[in-house]
Amino acid sequence: MTTLTPVLTANWDRPDSFTLDGYGDYAAARKALTMDPDAVIQAVKDSGLRGRGGAGFPTGMKWGFIPQGDGKPHYLVVNADESEPGTCKDIPLMMANPHSLVEGVIITSYAIRASHAFIYVRGEVLHVIRRLRAAVAEAYERGLLGKNIFGSGFDLELVVHSGAGAYICGEETALLDSLEGYRGQPRLKPPFPAVAGLYASPTVVNNVESVASVPSIIANGAEWFASMGTEKSKGFGIFSLSGHVTRPGQYEAPLGITLRELLDMAGGIRAGHRLKFWTPGGSSTPIFTDEHLDVPLDFESVGAKGSMLGTRALQIFDETTCVVRAVLRWTEFYAHESCGKCTPCREGTYWLKQVLKRLEKGQGSEEDLTTITDIADNILGRSFCALGDGATSPIHSSVKLFRDEYLKHFEIGGCPFDHAPSTVWGTA
């Protein structure tokens, strides 16, 4: 049986967890700054840490792509634009434990030889922004940021930057454009940010949880981190359970834990109901059903079953929920958030929305199912960034797994579900 492994969440129940007193003395940063920067990169490579923002790219390898001795300034940009539907781990992490991120920023910046770092945080979370700024200010006051940190000669400026409401800015190149003061639209890659990122300089863009995990790796060693998780998905991660669960919340566990195990800890599906469908990693990851309860939640196992681990955003829906309604609402989200740069995504999400609306009302036909899968096929792989691809995941997976439920809608000329029992206060 897999058990929970609180590391980043371990101090969240302390009333002062967001202050230096409630966090610690930055011993990991102190240690890192006595090491050779390349040795820090090597330690993170050895730990097997993979990006916690969804894509799972090896973090140490990403750092290693930054050209050294190139005479250009280097930048670290933390992606704190958490907006993927279902994803709700970075926000409580930054509210309760912002110093883990600030300490991770110091170590990461030192490793990649950056002297300017940014935390790009979504704007719609006022108190999280306050906590981040207060943590940064506290770190400056104690000499943990600024000039000559720990007397090492290493200088670092850290700026907390608020976004302004755009899901697309969670895409790393759109985020960089936004941070430069432009509309947040993705850039063509290559060049990748490691070569031409912020202000066309070498830049590492890392997710909050990835960076916040780094101090524990430096403090306890790569082997300690790699002792958790599976062969290719090492370490711990925060699993976010939401929806029709008895005790939704944040469960920090080794990668490879299963939904069955997590549900046991969370008191199961809400009383009197059963699991119908769920997302393993946010709305951009193809949905699973109760057949997938025992799939190890690591990058490889989830991928082998046709979905993606993503951000470990486990949105749980029971049998009262209409799949067509859920997919329509996700599709409306993608249409709303499409930045408009690429035609397949801009037009495709718009038309998907129209056809799904018709289907949900029971005014569609079986041909519409071919139409929406065709549209999805024409979005997938044909846009600059992953937003377009993500929009196709709920379409393809739901038509495959719940075709009969779509058909039922136009057989009876409406939605076969009463939505009231799905609500928190609803009774079945």
Place this chain on the structure above:
Amino acid sequence: MSHEEGAVVGATYPPEVRERLERDAKEIIGRYPKPRSALLPLLHLVQSEDGYVSDAGHEFCAEMLGLSKAEVVGVSTFYTMYKRRPMGEYHVGVCINTLCAVMGGDQIWDELSEHVGVGHDETTPDGKVSLERLECNAACDFAPVMMVNWEFFDNQTPDSAKQLVDDLRDGKDVTPTRGPKRLCTFKEASRVLAGLSDGLAGEGPSAAGASLEGLKVAKANGWKAPEAP
């Protein structure tokens, strides 16, 4: 009239307002290696003055950064948090993304919108409350979620939502679930977003409710991460 979009074109700030904004703007611009990076914060700053991004606000940002007004408008219209009409003193959002919608957000929106008598991105005639249909606000474990001036109001019901808005309109004290004791106004919130401190970071819980469920289970079972070697 001034509440209409684009009604006041070519307006500028009175000298004392301008002087104050300029002082703040220069401090913010100084944090960035390149001035244009300060554009999003400056748009939040002018929103903190007017309750929306006014024509004078666009003009101010353009002047401070050496941009054309068209360049600034091109950016401000891309982001949903920048408003083109004055929002209420309390900007109330209801999450209607899939999970919150299913858990009750749709019903909350329908009942609240009818109760208040305004729709999406509309403001009550007294200027107190505006409503917005929100996309996912990263608090799914607290569904259904509402936000007021971007502070969390977790685990809402149709009744709690209507009570909340009634209290706001009656000037009663309202406390976010995870946030400071006192709810600040939309303009005050915009100032924090611009990058200026209001000194409230220490208020409110570290974490609450669902955020702590995993840690509680771990502690009850004596589960920990492996010991460091």
